[in-house]
Amino acid sequence: MRELLAEAAFELFMERGFEGTTVDDIVARAGVGRRSFFRYFPSKEDAVFPDHERCLADMTEYLERATSGDPLDRVCEAARIVLRMYAANPVFSVRRYRLTREVPGLRTYELSVVRRYERTLAGYLRGRWGDAPDGSLRAEVIAAAVVAAHNNGLRSWLRSGAVGDAEVAVDHALALVREVWSRTPDRPVTVLDGADGDGREVVVMVAPRGAPLWRVVRQLESALAETPAAE
């Protein structure tokens, strides 16, 4: 019933436009009563995005179980749940993307949904970082960055008409955020302990000229035993 209504609604939006379609039109097309519509969807806008509620629930459930591991990895993985929802139905996703560009009310609706994802991710990070200095600030900034990166990759894919692999575009975008914020070294650069002329402990690093800065940083971070938040 829910899917039937969403399909009827979307067909009509494509035929007559979003503003030109009433809930009465939708229930007539679906062959059900008006009250059935509102049982499933609070508004006409909700029928355009029938999967976000489930997707938010899936994300919340995933994060509730994600009590260990790198928090940044976890939120990137959680963002991919949204991507997979779009990628599961490329034709519908592209059409909806185009419809949303044209209808201000749908763009506003979408902003609200995006904000809910962002708050979910930020809430998770806040929980993981607890009372760490600037934990709440970092949670909000990183959640916003993850969502912006995800949406940049998703939009590229949608704008292309869903050509190619959506995951590639989004993974590339998320990698930028992870690279900037991650604390986990993953590629060796020579880092040695030592002492300066006055016997103070120092860290000596040797890296090839042209080495990617952020790879070097990961190595250094653990060596310096210092985090950005602790500054």
Added chain:
Amino acid sequence: MRELLAEAAFELFMERGFEGTTVDDIVARAGVGRRSFFRYFPSKEDAVFPDHERCLADMTEYLERATSGDPLDRVCEAARIVLRMYAANPVFSVRRYRLTREVPGLRTYELSVVRRYERTLAGYLRGRWGDAPDGSLRAEVIAAAVVAAHNNGLRSWLRSGAVGDAEVAVDHALALVREVWSRTPDRPVTVLDGADGDGREVVVMVAPRGAPLWRVVRQLESALAETPAAE
């Protein structure tokens, strides 16, 4: 006239609630005709945020002139234009913050405004970075991070009832974003050029154990002649 209408509107929203106030109530209180209201405000929501249009225009104008200097510094400075609008009228800002928390329609309106600021900042960064690798992606991610940081600082100040200096909270939040993304070295760490056993150029760095990672990074970045985006 515009200010008179905004004041009358806000008084009524505080007295009767946002939903309980009509445009007719507002024009009656202000002693003007109904058409005057709509000449200044497209909707009742706009009357709650009478300064955002001017603020967006100020931000756009500032960024149009900001053709040199560090792009990240520029967007942080542009974000402060919004802060100063709130800080110029603390009592009104705090009341409006509380009203907005209670009225879903105002929250949605606010989301749209925030999104416009974010797009303005991202558009500027995209323009500055032009065809740099991932220029557009970085522009969107950094704009989102700057907006999230700004709003985190602004909300802390509003939640406190506008106690203390709003700029301090926001500067602290923006500093986190700048520290993570900035490319400008500002504190010396010893970085030397050298060569490894095979004659390849290397960079040798010596830093005190416990040195703040991100200060070290700034020094390294220019030495490695490599940027995060170029990876």
